[in-house]
Amino acid sequence: MSESTLLKLQDMELVTQHLVQPDDLNYHNNLFGGKMLSWIDEGMAMFVMTKIQYTNIVTISMDNVVFRSPARAGDIIQIYGKIVKYGKSSVTSITLAVTNNPQTRKISEVIESEITYVCLGENGKPYPHFRKFTPPT
Numbered sequence: 001m002s003e004s005t006l007l008k009l010q011d012m013e014l015v016t017q018h019l020v021q022p023d024d025l026n027y028h029n030n031l032f033g034g035k036m037l038s039w040i041d042e043g044m045a046m047f048v049m050t051k052i053q054y055t056n057i058v059t060i061s062m063d064n065v066v067f068r069s070p071a072r073a074g075d076i077i078q079i080y081g082k083i084v085k086y087g088k089s090s091v092t093s094i095t096l097a098v099t100n101n102p103q104t105r106k107i108s109e110v111i112e113s114e115i116t117y118v119c120l121g122e123n124g125k126p127y128p129h130f131r132k133f134t135p136p137t
Contacts, residue, residue: 005109008096012080015095016043020075030070036077036097036111037062043079044095044115051083052091054129057117060090065113075099077110084114086135089126092116 016039024035041059049055071077078098085092097110121127 002109005096005098005107008112009080009098012082012094012096013047015047015079015081017079018077020071020073020077020099022073025073029072031072031075031077031110033067036071037065039077040079040095040097040111040113041115044081044093045117047081048083048091048093048117052119052129052133052135054119054133056120056127057091058120059115060118061114061116063114063116065111067111068109069099071099071110074103075101083135086130088128088130089119090116091119091130 018039020031024031026032041062045057045059049057076099078100079095080097081093081095083091083093092114094112094114096112099106099108099110119127119129
């Protein structure tokens with residue numbers, strides 16, 4: 001693992017892991033990008049829900065999505081994340097997914113992105129959850 005990857009991960013938490021299966025691959029035997037984004041969105045949403053103690057959230061944006069290298073069958077995808085910003089009803093996180101090949105022990109960055117979620121009230125409109133919530137330090 002490179003030093004820059006280690007620096008990025010040092011204050012992030014492991015959010016979830018997935019084993020890349022043959023059904024997850026495209027024609028060129030690389031992990032489908034959409035599958036990876038789905039794993040990231042689902043894992044980070046659960047991570048954020050736990051951290052903010054509120055579950056009615058929706059993804060409003062995935063920004064700065066940068067694919068760095070492919071993942072292949074047998075790779076373990078490890079998704080790391082942290083919350084970086086709170087708004088009135090929104091919360092922004094950054095995520096970094098890496099491949100961990102158990103045979104070669106090679107770890108590579110796959111994707112990095114920023115995701116913003118919005119808390120919704122019972123009416124389906126943005127809810128100012130963070131007026132009442134004190135984020136953990």
